[in-house]
Structures are given as C-alpha cells and as structure tokens.
Amino acid sequence: MQILHRKSEVIRREFKRSLQVLLFLSPSFSEKVRSNLSSMKIFSRKESTSFVPKRVLVLTKISRYQFEKMREPDLDESLLRLKLKERGSDYEAMLTSHYRNKAAELRTTEVLRKLNIEYKIMDRVTTWRVFVFRLYFEKEEDIVDTSQNLPEERRLPWLALNEVFIGETLSARTSSLLIKLDDEEKYHKVKSSGLCVSTGTGSTSWFRSISCxxxxxxxxxxxxxxxxxxxxxxxxxxxxxxxxxxLQFSAEDARMNYAIRDMIVSETWPLPKSMHPRGFCVRVMVRSLCHDSGLVLDGGISVPFPMGTIAILETYPEDSLRNIVLE
Incomplete structure (x- = not known):
C-alpha cells in the first residue's frame, strides 16, 4: 500500500510539472484550471505515454538582426542602423522581432528553471560547429588537412529537418540532373530550375511554394x-x-516528397516516362550534370555538388526527433 501511494505521488508530481509547461505555452487555458492546479486529482493515466524530460536542449532561432550583426562585426549600432536603412531594410522592425524572440527564449528558460529541468541554450551556428568538430576532430591528433585524399563516399555531418535543394548556384542557369527514385534501375535525365526533396516537416515551406x-x-x-x-x-x-x-503531409510520415521546380518539357525535350514533377519516395539518388551546382540543407548550409557527384537522400528511424504536440 505504501509503495502504491509513493507511485501515485510521483505520477501526481510529474503530471503537475507537465501541466505547468502546458499552461505556460498555452496562455488561453482557463483560470479555473490554474487555480485548482494544486488540488487536482488524477483518475487515470498511462505511464507509457508519460514523458518528463530531465535535460532539455533549447535550439534558438537566429534573428535577422543577429545575422546582420555577424555579417558586419566591425560596425557599431549606429553605423549598422545607417547601413541597413541605406539598403532598404527596416531596422526598427528587425530589432523588434529580435527582442520578441529573446523574450520567448527567456520565458521558456524561466519555466524550465522553475521545474528544476536542466537545460542548455544553443543557436544554429553553434550547433552546426559542434556537429562538425565532433565528427572530424574527436582528438587533437586527428586534426589533419581534409582537402586532400577525400574518400570516394562519405556521409555529410549534417541532417536536414525540412528539405534538401539541389540545383545550379546561378539561378538563371538550367540545372541538369540524373534522378533515380527508390529501387529504379535507370536514371531519368531532367532539366529544370532545381530539385527539392522534402520531409513532412518541411512540406509547408519551400516544397509547398514550388508545388502550389x-x-x-x-x-x-x-x-x-x-x-x-x-x-x-x-x-x-x-x-x-x-x-x-x-500538399502538406504528416511530419510522422517516414516518406519524402520530391518536387522538380520549373521542369522543362517541350517537343525537343519531352517529359521522361514514369517521371512526374512531384511524388512520394523513400530514397532519391541524384547525379549532377551541372556546371556549378550546390546541395542546400534547410536553406542554411550549402555543399558543392560538382558534375559527376552522386548524392543519396534517405531517412533513418534513428534520426527521428521526439516532439511534443500541443493542442
């Protein structure tokens, strides 16, 4: 009986912590629920669906203001403001958006502190650097010149959450690609403005803009x-x-969806048989026939993709994110 009582208290405490997070993220919750939080009773709960984190990594968004500051590190605030205004950018709106992001970050960390949850704040630039160094520079003596004798096949040290775009660096130039989907044996030669391969998470963004x-x-x-x-x-x-x-599909869908942007179809260049401008797939193999193309991950990381290079895009269950859905 005592063991059951202790177990009930643990569940009650975990539920209270989870609900406090929910109340913070959803201010529209009724005041009645807030006032009765301390006396709330639990009638049923499946422990297998319970998740109370011990450690949280807060990945913050880099605001446009921060980006401009990184681009112009030698300019003080007044000169930066003047340069942005000369360029036609709205400095005040940019700064307001930056402070709004920081306020949200502060509110989130305040809740985590109150709940005694260990957390660490990282921005995307710092995170990318950590991943790169962990992969290539595990030990000090392992730091070598990687510009020579690169392996014929290697896995990039980054993962894409939303989409991967492949195309010519010069947007006005036609992108010539050989594309093979899933278990197909032969490539399809496609000329277009580029190829976008999206996950369900990214299906509301660039993929949707191309296909809508x-x-x-x-x-x-x-x-x-x-x-x-x-x-x-x-x-x-x-x-x-x-x-x-x-066009949007579930973020839990393990499939990807590709979209060929501005696919060139004419009498002299007909549509490849069985190759649609858009469709689901689980694996995409792309070979570059471009002059100066790039492989862009989530619109932030660009990797050279010269002629003859082959890229294989696929998803793995072990790379899946564990998310909290608030309704």
Missing part, C-alpha cells in the same frame, strides 16, 4: 475544362486553397 497553384492557373484550367461555365472568384479560391492544403 495560383488562382489564375486554376481559373485558366477550369475555363478550358468547361468554357461555358463561369466560376465565381470565391469558388476558384476554394479550389486553389483545397489543392494547396493537400
């Missing part, structure tokens, strides 16, 4: 399908919105 339809396009297609019928602007908007919303 505009109301004008929908209206033109409908007029061809039925020239006699006139569609109201509201109907066109609804159809367009419904189509674009369906």
């Amino acid at each position: 339809l505009s109301p004008q396009t929908v209206k033109d297609v409908l007029s061809i399908a039925d020239p006699q019928k006139i569609y109201a602007s509201e109907d066109v908007e609804n159809i367009c919105s419904e189509y674009n919303n369906r």
Whole structure:
C-alpha cells in the first residue's frame, strides 16, 4: 500500500510539472484550471505515454538582426542602423522581432528553471560547429588537412529537418540532373530550375511554394475544362486553397516528397516516362550534370555538388526527433 501511494505521488508530481509547461505555452487555458492546479486529482493515466524530460536542449532561432550583426562585426549600432536603412531594410522592425524572440527564449528558460529541468541554450551556428568538430576532430591528433585524399563516399555531418535543394548556384542557369527514385534501375535525365526533396516537416515551406497553384492557373484550367461555365472568384479560391492544403503531409510520415521546380518539357525535350514533377519516395539518388551546382540543407548550409557527384537522400528511424504536440 505504501509503495502504491509513493507511485501515485510521483505520477501526481510529474503530471503537475507537465501541466505547468502546458499552461505556460498555452496562455488561453482557463483560470479555473490554474487555480485548482494544486488540488487536482488524477483518475487515470498511462505511464507509457508519460514523458518528463530531465535535460532539455533549447535550439534558438537566429534573428535577422543577429545575422546582420555577424555579417558586419566591425560596425557599431549606429553605423549598422545607417547601413541597413541605406539598403532598404527596416531596422526598427528587425530589432523588434529580435527582442520578441529573446523574450520567448527567456520565458521558456524561466519555466524550465522553475521545474528544476536542466537545460542548455544553443543557436544554429553553434550547433552546426559542434556537429562538425565532433565528427572530424574527436582528438587533437586527428586534426589533419581534409582537402586532400577525400574518400570516394562519405556521409555529410549534417541532417536536414525540412528539405534538401539541389540545383545550379546561378539561378538563371538550367540545372541538369540524373534522378533515380527508390529501387529504379535507370536514371531519368531532367532539366529544370532545381530539385527539392522534402520531409513532412518541411512540406509547408519551400516544397509547398514550388508545388502550389495560383488562382489564375486554376481559373485558366477550369475555363478550358468547361468554357461555358463561369466560376465565381470565391469558388476558384476554394479550389486553389483545397489543392494547396493537400500538399502538406504528416511530419510522422517516414516518406519524402520530391518536387522538380520549373521542369522543362517541350517537343525537343519531352517529359521522361514514369517521371512526374512531384511524388512520394523513400530514397532519391541524384547525379549532377551541372556546371556549378550546390546541395542546400534547410536553406542554411550549402555543399558543392560538382558534375559527376552522386548524392543519396534517405531517412533513418534513428534520426527521428521526439516532439511534443500541443493542442
């Protein structure tokens, strides 16, 4: 009986801590729940679904203001403000957004402190550097010149959360790529403005922008399908919105979705058989036929992708993130 009582107290304490985090992240929770938090009773709970972290890594966003400061380290605040205004940037809005991000960071860490949860704050630049050095420089004597004798095959020291984009560095130049999906034996030669391979997490961002339809396009297609019928602007908007919303897929989906941007199709360059401009896949193999192309991870890291280089894109269960979904 005493053991059961102690177990109940532990569950009660863990639930209270989790609910405090939820109340912080969801201010719209009723005041009644807040006032009765200390006297709340637990009637049922599945321990297997309970998760109370002991340590938390807070990955902060680099604001545009911080980015500009890093670009111009020798400028003081007044000169930076003047330069940004000359460039046409809104310095005040940029600074306001930066302070808003920092305030959110402060509120988050304050809650973690109150809950006695150990935490560490890192920005994306610091995190990338840590991953690189951990991979290549485990020991001081291992630091060597890696520009020579690179292995023919190597795994990049970064992971992409949202998407990987492959294309020519000069955006006006056509990207020529050989693409092989899943277990296909032969490559498809594709000319386009680039290839975007997205996870479910990134399906609301760059992938959606490449694949979405505009109301004008929908209206033109409908007029061809039925020239006699006139569609109201509201109907066109609804159809367009419904189509674009369906481009998003679950972040828990282990598949990827590729999108070929501005795929070139003409009489002299027909659409490759069985190669669609967009579709799901679990593995993508790409060989570069470009002059000066790059492989861009999450819009932040660019890796040279010269002619003849082969990139294999796939996901692994061990790289999955463990997230908290707040409803």
